[in-house]
Amino acid sequence: MAIIAYLFELQDEKDTVSQRAAIDEHAGKMNLRVDSHITVKVPARKGERKRWTEGLFANMNNWDGVIVADLCLTGSSVAEVVDIVSTLSGRGIRLIAVRQGMDLGGSADARSKAMASVFEMLSRLEKEFISARIKGALAGRKKAGTVLGRPKGSISASKLDDKKDIIIEYLSKGVSKASLARILETSPSNLLSYLRTRKIETTRKVRQRKPSEPAVRTGGLSESNAEKKSSGNDGAPYPAGQQRVPARGIEETHDVVLCRHCGKNILDPRTTSCAGGYVDYQDNESHPRVPYPKDEKERCPRCGVEPGGYHHDGCYMERCPRCGERLVSCACKKV
Numbered sequence: 213m214a215i216i217a218y219l220f221e222l223q224d225e226k227d228t229v230s231q232r233a234a235i236d237e238h239a240g241k242m243n244l245r246v247d248s249h250i251t252v253k254v255p256a257r258k259g260e261r262k263r264w265t266e267g268l269f270a271n272m273n274n275w276d277g278v279i280v281a282d283l284c285l286t287g288s289s290v291a292e293v294v295d296i297v298s299t300l301s302g303r304g305i306r307l308i309a310v311r312q313g314m315d316l317g318g319s320a321d322a323r324s325k326a327m328a329s330v331f332e333m334l335s336r337l338e339k340e341f342i343s344a345r346i347k348g349a350l351a352g353r354k355k356a357g358t359v360l361g362r363p364k365g366s367i368s369a370s371k372l373d374d375k376k377d378i379i380i381e382y383l384s385k386g387v388s389k390a391s392l393a394r395i396l397e398t399s400p401s402n403l404l405s406y407l408r409t410r411k412i413e414t415t416r417k418v419r420q421r422k423p424s425e426p427a428v429r430t431g432g433l434s435e436s437n438a439e440k441k442s443s444g445n446d447g448a449p450y451p452a453g454q455q456r457v458p459a460r461g462i463e464e465t466h467d468v469v470l471c472r473h474c475g476k477n478i479l480d481p482r483t484t485s486c487a488g489g490y491v492d493y494q495d496n497e498s499h500p501r502v503p504y505p506k507d508e509k510e511r512c513p514r515c516g517v518e519p520g521g522y523h524h525d526g527c528y529m530e531r532c533p534r535c536g537e538r539l540v541s542c543a544c545k546k547v
Contacts, residue, residue, distance in 0.1 A: 215244055215277035215306075218268075219251045220285040231281035238310040239279065246279065254285070269300060277306035283314065290338045294331040372396065372406045379403075380412060385468040395470075471515075473525040478515055485521025491533055493544060499533035 217235045219228040228251055239246050255264050268286075269278060278300060280286060287293040297316065300307045307316045316327055354360055372379065375396060382392050389407075393400045406412075469478040474487040490498040501522055504512050508519040515527040523530035532542040 213275045213277065214247045214273075215239075215279060215308075216272070217246045217249045217279045218286075219249060220280070221251055221253045222285075231285075234281045234310050235279055238308075242308075244277075244279070244308075269296075269305065272300075272303070272305050274304045275306075277308065279308040280310070282311040283309040284311075290331070291335045294335040297327070297331050367409050370406055372398065372403070376410070376412075379407075382468065383412070387468045387470070391470055395475075471524040476524075478524050483516070484518040486515075486517060486524045488522055491539070493534070497534075502531040502533050502539075504529070 217232070217239075219231045219235075221228055232249060235246065235249075238244075252268065272278065283293055286296050297307060301316060308314070314327065350360060379392065379396070382395070383389075387395075389403055390400055393403045396403065470476070471478055471486055473489075476483045476486070485503075488501055490500055492498050503522050504517050504519055506520040511518055512523060512527065512529050514529045515524040517523055517527075526540065528538055528540050530539045531537065532539045532544055534544050535542050537543075
């Protein structure tokens with residue numbers, strides 16, 4: 213059996229010296245030996261204080277003893293103090309409060325049970341008093357003509373407020389709401405509610421192509437008709453069959469197709485490769501992914517990666533590292 217003295221350090225004052233003196237004096241009168249003194253810092257916020265209270269005496273064992281200078285320092289309300297007393301009593305831990313002159317000897321002690329019952333009654337009375345005061349104040353304001361509740365049309369703060377510009381940018385580029393919810397690490401319903409309450413337009417902005425501008429797929433993908441000639445910036449025609457590579461600027465791509473494996477935009481010309489890694493099979497085997505051959509002269513016609521890079525998720529040009537066939541249609545059973 214060990215008796216531990218707890219010294220509580222508040223935010224506005226450090227009165228641990230007087231607490232220790234009161235504990236040592238009381239222990240001398242009761243002929244108790246205090247094994248150790250533990251100084252703990254009391255958090256200021258109520259939400260943090262509740263979690264702090266739950267783990268305060270977690271390391272105490274059955275038949276151990278806790279001695280404090282003032283029981284009021286252990287909680288900010290009667291309900292919190294009752295929870296602590298009930299928890300320690302249920303675990304068979306002795307609780308000694310010097311200022312209150314209280315010595316609860318654990319769950320087997322009849323006096324401890326009686327004191328716990330008194331504390332619970334006081335806690336219920338405190339809750340009833342608080343409820344009665346709140347109801348009386350609200351009734352008085354309602355009688356005076358004050359409209360209770362949240363004002364009509366008001367909008368609560370959201371964790372997505374700081375990401376409003378990013379949301380508008382991605383939606384204007386055609387990113388689906390489900391994909392955007394995964395990017396923002398929120399639920400689709402929360403994102404839809406945010407868009408509705410903020411009245412954010414979700415219409416995709418389509419860039420109008422000039423009549424003289426050739427139709428080219430951005431992101432380094434091959435043209436729909438490779439034999440068709442197109443003009444460059446200097447007006448000189450490109451040779452037949454050669455791919456027109458757009459300038460590598462941010463304004464070059466207006467479409468967004470995110471890869472589920474690496475999270476990059478497949479249609480962005482700056483995306484040259486997907487992430488590496490392994491292909492997992494059902495027989496607990498894993499093989500390194502097969503990259504796009506380095507001897508290719510153009511980008512992958514499906515996902516647009518450069519020669520030597522890894523294909524994006526779902527690309528039918530990727531080969532199975534086990535059998536060498538197309539990964540999406542081979543007979544190997546992948547996870």
